Amino acid sequence: MNKLQLLSTIVFVCCLLLSCNGPSKNQVEFSIEQNKAFTQAHTNGILVNEGLERCRHFVKDWLAYSDPVSGLIPRNLYEDADIWNAKDAAADNYPFMVLTASITDQALFLGQMTEMLKNETRLTSRIDRLPDTYSFSKKGFDNPKADLESILFGSSEYVKDGLLPLTEWLGESPWSTRMIGILDDIWLHAPVETVYGNIVSTNVELNGEMLQVLSRIYWMTGEQKYLDWAIRLGDYYLLGTHHPTRDFSELRLRDHGCEIVSGLCELYVTTSFAASEKKEEYQSHIHEMLERILEVGRNEDGLFYDAVNPQNGVITENRIADNFGYTFNGFYSVYQVDSVEAYRMATLKGLAALNDNYRNFDWESGSSDGYADAIEGALNLYAREPLASTAAWIDSEITVMWSMQDSSHRSNTSQWRSSGIIEGWHGDGNFARTTIMYCLWKTQGVTAYPWRSDLQIGAVLDKDDLLINITLEKDWDGVLKFDTPRHQTIMHMPLDWPRINQFPEWFTIGKNGNYELIEFSNKTKKVISDRELINGIPLSLHKGVNRFILKKQNPGI
Numbered sequence: 001m002n003k004l005q006l007l008s009t010i011v012f013v014c015c016l017l018l019s020c021n022g023p024s025k026n027q028v029e030f031s032i033e034q035n036k037a038f039t040q041a042h043t044n045g046i047l048v049n050e051g052l053e054r055c056r057h058f059v060k061d062w063l064a065y066s067d068p069v070s071g072l073i074p075r076n077l078y079e080d081a082d083i084w085n086a087k088d089a090a091a092d093n094y095p096f097m098v099l100t101a102s103i104t105d106q107a108l109f110l111g112q113m114t115e116m117l118k119n120e121t122r123l124t125s126r127i128d129r130l131p132d133t134y135s136f137s138k139k140g141f142d143n144p145k146a147d148l149e150s151i152l153f154g155s156s157e158y159v160k161d162g163l164l165p166l167t168e169w170l171g172e173s174p175w176s177t178r179m180i181g182i183l184d185d186i187w188l189h190a191p192v193e194t195v196y197g198n199i200v201s202t203n204v205e206l207n208g209e210m211l212q213v214l215s216r217i218y219w220m221t222g223e224q225k226y227l228d229w230a231i232r233l234g235d236y237y238l239l240g241t242h243h244p245t246r247d248f249s250e251l252r253l254r255d256h257g258c259e260i261v262s263g264l265c266e267l268y269v270t271t272s273f274a275a276s277e278k279k280e281e282y283q284s285h286i287h288e289m290l291e292r293i294l295e296v297g298r299n300e301d302g303l304f305y306d307a308v309n310p311q312n313g314v315i316t317e318n319r320i321a322d323n324f325g326y327t328f329n330g331f332y333s334v335y336q337v338d339s340v341e342a343y344r345m346a347t348l349k350g351l352a353a354l355n356d357n358y359r360n361f362d363w364e365s366g367s368s369d370g371y372a373d374a375i376e377g378a379l380n381l382y383a384r385e386p387l388a389s390t391a392a393w394i395d396s397e398i399t400v401m402w403s404m405q406d407s408s409h410r411s412n413t414s415q416w417r418s419s420g421i422i423e424g425w426h427g428d429g430n431f432a433r434t435t436i437m438y439c440l441w442k443t444q445g446v447t448a449y450p451w452r453s454d455l456q457i458g459a460v461l462d463k464d465d466l467l468i469n470i471t472l473e474k475d476w477d478g479v480l481k482f483d484t485p486r487h488q489t490i491m492h493m494p495l496d497w498p499r500i501n502q503f504p505e506w507f508t509i510g511k512n513g514n515y516e517l518i519e520f521s522n523k524t525k526k527v528i529s530d531r532e533l534i535n536g537i538p539l540s541l542h543k544g545v546n547r548f549i550l551k552k553q554n555p556g557i
Helices: 003-020 032-063 086-104 106-124 148-170 174-188 204-221 224-239 259-274 276-296 324-338 341-357 368-382 388-403 411-416 428-443 530-535
Strands: 125-127 305-308 315-320 447-449 456-462 465-472 476-481 514-519 524-529 537-541 544-552
Touching: 032 086, 032 388, 032 428, 032 456, 032 465, 032 544, 086 106, 086 148, 086 428, 106 125, 106 174, 125 148, 148 174, 148 204, 174 204, 174 224, 204 224, 204 259, 224 259, 224 276, 259 276, 259 324, 276 324, 276 341, 324 341, 324 368, 341 368, 341 388, 368 388, 368 428, 388 428, 428 456, 465 476, 476 530, 514 530, 524 530
Parallel strands: none
Antiparallel strands: 305 315, 447 476, 456 465, 465 544, 476 537, 514 524, 514 544
16 A cells, blocks of 8 residues: 555545544534445545556556657567557557546647547558558658558457547547548458458458447448448358358457457347348347357356367367457347347356456466456446456456556566556557556546546445545545446447447436535535536545535436
8 A cells, every 4th residue: 555545544534433423513424334335435546546547657658669750659669669550559559548648638638649640640541541550760651562451450450449449438539530531441442252242351350340340330420331331241251151150160269259259249239229130130140159159168167268169169279268258248238139048147157257266367378468358358247247246356356457567577578667568568558448447437437637646536326326535635626527328428329238348337427317416525515417517517625535425316217
């Protein structure tokens, strides 16, 4: 425990002791349940402070290695330090620098992060708006000739892993504009002819990514072309001779392959609302795929192997996939629309095994990226199925992942000891992605601007009330912003199905409603509209502990 955390805890305990001794003339009496909730909110605030500060240090120390001419960050620090590329630097690292800055440093977000996007667009767009690898030393493209296949793959990675999660959090922005431009040009140049129409590739990972992206962008934009392109892929895999379990000799159930499973399930959910005849056509083939994976793809705990031969049931890679949540997303999504209880129970079985059998587990051979992906998957599903044991596992394993930022795990990263850099490769961005997901859980989606290194903000949902604790070392003037049901307000989706690269929704502000905010430091109550909470309510807080309860007026509505 550092000095800030120790001081914060002492102050908070003193406040609780005062309230437990009975209310004075000007004090508010809390119920036993509220006292417990505020204690948890305080603990959450300590965790959020640590998590966001870790992300800030990650950004600061990676930016020290950015190319002074182009302003772009390198792919990795110990190899390929001369290039920025779409599938790694752009897809996995840069976006979560942007996300960190958007929450903790608005000047950096609006300045260097935005400028990096402009430079990336200007310098790396090679075929129309499709990006290619850029060399700092050459001050131009690394490859003398454009390789369409490579460019399409990198573009798909950038859209799905980088620009889409930014859009799901930020909404319309320069990053969403870049995403749509790249996506349109991917399909403009789709080179593979099939009986269903041209598709982008025969690469399973790329096509799975496209299914995920198109299924969401169709709802976000309302443009039919995105659904049409997704259906081409759905027909190719489900109605032709490329069915993932009927026709594949190997099906990867970890990343770089498992995308096709959840991608087809995302399309299936979309057709359930937008193309019912196609949904009926797909149904038996989707169920066949999921049921065969349950038959041959899991260990005794219900988690997935890295890869299997779905035709004969032979396990071809017996390591347990850190991306188990990505595949369970597909199962749970189909459960949501078809009410197949076996798919929900399969998800619950896998989640229930984590806390007993997978603490300090060697995901992905000791890499923080394995922990980032495993925790991400668990968080996404916990938002739908809040098992207490899953929460305990997430709390335990986030500290394991965070510890990897504090020590050297590979000989070639020893120079970064005590810095914000984690392992010195593009996967470091996923450390920030999952940390931010975790912090948003601990604040229930509430964010505070401007962020400050002494600010500790945590929240707990107590029945219909949101209890917020903010602890400060010195006075603070700023705003609190509250989350919305982003699957509706940003993505316009008919259902919040679990999906990779989303940020789960916790406490969200509904439309056309008023809320009552009780502020205990100055003993005031005021009615606040939904729009004010979303845009941000101004606060002037004193150092020490500040506690609030947000109540929905007419909570049954």
